[in-house]
Amino acid sequence: MATIAVVYHSGYGHTQRQAQAVAQGADAHLIAIDADGNLPEGGWEQLAASDAIVFGSPTYMGGPSWQFKKFADATSKPWFAQAWKDKLFAGFTNSASTVGDKTATLNYFITLALQHGGLWVGNGMMPSNTKAATRDDLNWIGVWSGAASVSPSDASPAEMFEGDLNLARRFGERVAQAAARWKR
Ligand SMILES: Cc1cc2nc3c(=O)[nH]c(=O)nc-3n(C[C@H](O)[C@H](O)[C@H](O)COP(=O)(O)O)c2cc1C
Numbered sequence: 001m002a003t004i005a006v007v008y009h010s011g012y013g014h015t016q017r018q019a020q021a022v023a024q025g026a027d028a029h030l031i032a033i034d035a036d037g038n039l040p041e042g043g044w045e046q047l048a049a050s051d052a053i054v055f056g057s058p059t060y061m062g063g064p065s066w067q068f069k070k071f072a073d074a075t076s077k078p079w080f081a082q083a084w085k086d087k088l089f090a091g092f093t094n095s096a097s098t099v100g101d102k103t104a105t106l107n108y109f110i111t112l113a114l115q116h117g118g119l120w121v122g123n124g125m126m127p128s129n130t131k132a133a134t135r136d137d138l139n140w141i142g143v144w145s146g147a148a149s150v151s152p153s154d155a156s157p158a159e160m161f162e163g164d165l166n167l168a169r170r171f172g173e174r175v176a177q178a179a180a181r182w183k184r
Pocket residue numbers: 009010011012013014015016058059060061062063094095096097098099100101151153
């Protein structure tokens with residue numbers, strides 16, 4: 001079986017709930033980036049030992065949070081040693097607006113993964129985009145480059161949409177399946 005890590009930042013708990021759903025689907029280790037942009041003890045070692053790394057951050061001002069970016073800049077150390085080359089990578093983000101420039105955050109994650117010499121896994125889901133579509137459907141916002149979820153600005157983490165949480169779990173499963181195939 002492949003070893004998977006979900007490394008994420010969350011300011012107010014929404015992205016954390018999404019991270020938990022991805023980790024549940026992937027049977028992954030959760031590594032939370034703290035409010036100062038640092039990893040917990042052993043976090044770097046867990047990332048080094050993983051076959052697949054999943055990045056997560058809320059979208060703040062059209063990109064990842066500064067705490068995630070501090071982590072990303074610190075990955076220059078494994079980058080110098082090419083230590084993450086040929087791992088699988090994937091990513092997810094949460095924001096308040098339905099579009100909200102979430103793909104800018106996912107595109108940043110893709111660039112980071114490819115700088116490390118990794119391979120990117122998208123969600124592979126059909127969209128739910130008919131008149132009958134609801135927020136409880138899978139991929140109701142129609143994003144493929146990762147798992148994207150919407151938390152209306154007055155919604156608590158407990159009020160996140162079922163469709164988004166299901167997508168996050170299924171996305172985690174897909175990453176785990178891809179990592180197992182890649183490891184073989
Ligand atoms: C500083 C800041 C910037 C934000 N920028 C965006 C944005 O660009 N697009 C958007 O849709 N929502 C934006 N939001 C809303 C957050 O993405 C949303 O509240 C999200 O659920 C927060 O996730 P978290 O609880 O994991 O921190 C912003 C919120 C903050 C605090």
